[in-house]
Amino acid sequence: MRLLLIGCSVLLRELSDAIVHSPHLIDAQFLPAGLHDTGSKTMRQRIQEAIEGAEGKKYDAIALGYALCGTGLVEVAARSVPLVLPRAHDCITLLMGSRDKYKEYFNANPGVYFRSVGWVERDDELVEQAAGIGLSCNLQALIDKYGEDSGRFLYEEMMGYRRSYSQLTFIRTGLEVDESFRQRAQAEAAEKGWKFEEYSGSVLLFHRLLSGDWNDDFLIVPPGHQIVATNDDEIVAAAIPQPQG
Secondary structure, eight states: OEEEEEEEGGGHHHHHHHHHTOSSEEEEEEEOTTGGGGOHHHHHHHHHHHHHTTTTSOOSEEEEEOOOTTTTTTTOBOSSSOEEEEOOSSHHHHHHTSHHHHHHHHHHSOSEEEEOHHHHHTHHHHHHHHHHTTOOSOHHHHHHHHOHHHHHHHHHHHHGGGGGOSEEEEEEOSOOSSSHHHHHHHHHHHHHTOEEEEEEOOOHHHHHHHHTOOOTTEEEEOTTOEEEEOSSTTOEEEEOOOOOO
16 A cells, blocks of 8 residues: 655654554655644645645555644545544644543643653744744744734733643653653743643554554545544544535
């Protein structure tokens, strides 16, 4: 089987490990970290463009190394080749290994902010992505661009997420080459005054995605269908696009 992987570069290490262990021929295309921060419309457009670029290249399926990511995958469509994606709201589910593990941890630990190797090492890319759409986490930069009052207001709005969290959890998947990633995550938690915890994650879903072991944790979108959000435990489904107008 020949697969095209279109994935988020935040998950590059985990997806690359899955490529190495896959029995199939896999081509890979990684899109920028933080693409979801540009808005669901932009994210959807970039992923759709990558899918359409694969038309006529004789792939048996296109594997999406993404979760639903808000509504970033909603309306992404398969034209002539099936799409396969995990049933997950966000990449934390993928890094933990299952929807059940994510739900259990989330319910037991409200107010948690997550980090992984990819999130730690690509943090600068996420900042650059935000800057590229006119955002910045730097107070003075916002004041210089929007004025004192507006700049401070925007800064408070952008930093408001900190009030929602009290803990930072570093998800360890076993692909860490050293302890520097954990140490940087721990330092971030200390700087923000949050509790720090480690979680033993898994690369199982990544391996299943690229090995073709598509059980109930995955959605297969047939050609002529698009991805829709189900707002239930299934998370995503495939549907025939409705006519416009």
